[in-house]
Amino acid sequence: MTSIYGPVRDWATDFDHADPEYNANAPQVWAELRATCPIAHTDRYAGAWLPVTHEVVSQIAYDTEHFTSRSVLVTPFRPIIEAPIGVAPPISSDPPFHRDARRLLLPAFSPKVIDPWEKDVRELCRQLLRDMGDADVVDAAVQYAQHIPVNVIALMLGFPVEDADVFRGFVHTVLEGVNVELEQRMDTFVRLDEYIGKQVQDHIANPRDDLTSFLLGAEIYGQPLSPEHVRGTIILLLLAGIDTTWSAIGSSLLHLASHRSDRERLVAEPALIPTAIEEFLRAYAPVTMARLVKEDVEIGGCPMKVDEWVLLPFPAANVDPAAFDRADEVIIDRAENRHLAFGLGIHRCLGSNLARLEVRVAVEEFLAHFPDFELESGADDGGVEWSQGQIRGPRRLPVRINR
Amino acid sequence: MRVELDLQRCQGHNRCYALAPEIFDVDDYGSAILLNDGFVPAGLEDKATLAIANCPEFAISLADGPPESGLENTR
Numbered sequence: 482m483t484s485i486y487g488p489v490r491d492w493a494t495d496f497d498h499a500d501p502e503y504n505a506n507a508p509q510v511w512a513e514l515r516a517t518c519p520i521a522h523t524d525r526y527a528g529a530w531l532p533v534t535h536e537v538v539s540q541i542a543y544d545t546e547h548f549t550s551r552s553v554l555v556t557p558f559r560p561i562i563e564a565p566i567g568v569a570p571p572i573s574s575d576p577p578f579h580r581d582a583r584r585l586l587l588p589a590f591s592p593k594v595i596d597p598w599e600k601d602v603r604e605l606c607r608q609l610l611r612d613m614g615d616a617d618v619v620d621a622a623v624q625y626a627q628h629i630p631v632n633v634i635a636l637m638l639g640f641p642v643e644d645a646d647v648f649r650g651f652v653h654t655v656l657e658g659v660n661v662e663l664e665q666r667m668d669t670f671v672r673l674d675e676y677i678g679k680q681v682q683d684h685i686a687n688p689r690d691d692l693t694s695f696l697l698g699a700e701i702y703g704q705p706l707s708p709e710h711v712r713g714t715i716i717l718l719l720l721a722g723i724d725t726t727w728s729a730i731g732s733s734l735l736h737l738a739s740h741r742s743d744r745e746r747l748v749a750e751p752a753l754i755p756t757a758i759e760e761f762l763r764a765y766a767p768v769t770m771a772r773l774v775k776e777d778v779e780i781g782g783c784p785m786k787v788d789e790w791v792l793l794p795f796p797a798a799n800v801d802p803a804a805f806d807r808a809d810e811v812i813i814d815r816a817e818n819r820h821l822a823f824g825l826g827i828h829r830c831l832g833s834n835l836a837r838l839e840v841r842v843a844v845e846e847f848l849a850h851f852p853d854f855e856l857e858s859g860a861d862d863g864g865v866e867w868s869q870g871q872i873r874g875p876r877r878l879p880v881r882i883n884r
Numbered sequence: 885m886r887v888e889l890d891l892q893r894c895q896g897h898n899r900c901y902a903l904a905p906e907i908f909d910v911d912d913y914g915s916a917i918l919l920n921d922g923f924v925p926a927g928l929e930d931k932a933t934l935a936i937a938n939c940p941e942f943a944i945s946l947a948d949g950p951p952e953s954g955l956e957n958t959r
Binding site: 584587588590591592593755759816817818819820821823825826827829833834837 | 895896897898901902910911912913914934937938939940941942
């Protein structure tokens, strides 16, 4: 997908996070910016900033006074729906409303509620692996990683699992198609809205034990949630968990396909996998969030003006040598790991327990089924195709299975 | 060994509960709960250290003295 803005001329003054070159070369872009211009700016998207240090990313993540979450996806357009609720509560909400909207959802994603999903996730992974048969080359992103989160969230929302392709189509346009023409983008939102409307009607007619029925019965401040709130939260749950977890699974498998000794060690010591997953989440964090400037503020000497975007690249903060020892190395038994893959502060990823479960089980099962695999071409970037936009991960990952 | 938890900082990442469930529990909203007033059972010092070192919000720390509440019980 080509950008309406054309190729990037200079990453410090004309960056475009949706340029295909960005995600493909992100670690180099961040390292270069950290050394020369740690808070980059672009006039694209009607003005956006890109801090790449742990210090500034954290500072802005915690600062709800000068920055609003009313939109967290950088596009050329500013959101129509105002703070504090935003288009997809609670990710798009600001205090104090944010806390109450989030509190509604927290129990459904707490560890003790998420842990029992492990059996279903594991069975799903095993089925996907069986479906690959005895092929010599498989695409670990297309045939495996992408299917796992989409199936789990469909089950949680009570949406038809057969619609997985439909969800992925929405996700692709909403998250990756950020620098296309407005009409093209709006068309997807209309279809997404219709789709969710249909599912909501079905749940009103036939209530059941799932998150959609829960939202339809939930109250905030003694009143049922507004239809916009229900729809916005469904959009959030549907979109936020899919690309992100798919990317984290894909990046973990990409690392293992290209680092033989790490792969062999995890096959021999599966108990180390949870620790290794935390390191993969640090080194290949998929999610960059965003804020809009709410009040003019100077950060790190940069004058951030009302309604400018600020990207929060947690993946860049995670590889900042000022915050992490041997930051550019992947150390699968790293003991101290305060990574920010799921953000910091009040907007900590609601689904982090589910994401961790899915990534861990996906890697455990892949390694158990295919203990020996490598990138198909043998080259470092052979055949790997990266996503575009704020969610970074491999979208094509051909690996050769050695038997 | 005793650990302290700053609930103003805790955002429910649940790393402590995952790494040291003998020392931390978690409530229905995912916020950490300190078990046993933060006193670390003998032999689990390494787990306590891991929990401290893996909290992204720096919400857990080593305690200097006895807990502020329940002083009488600890002397």
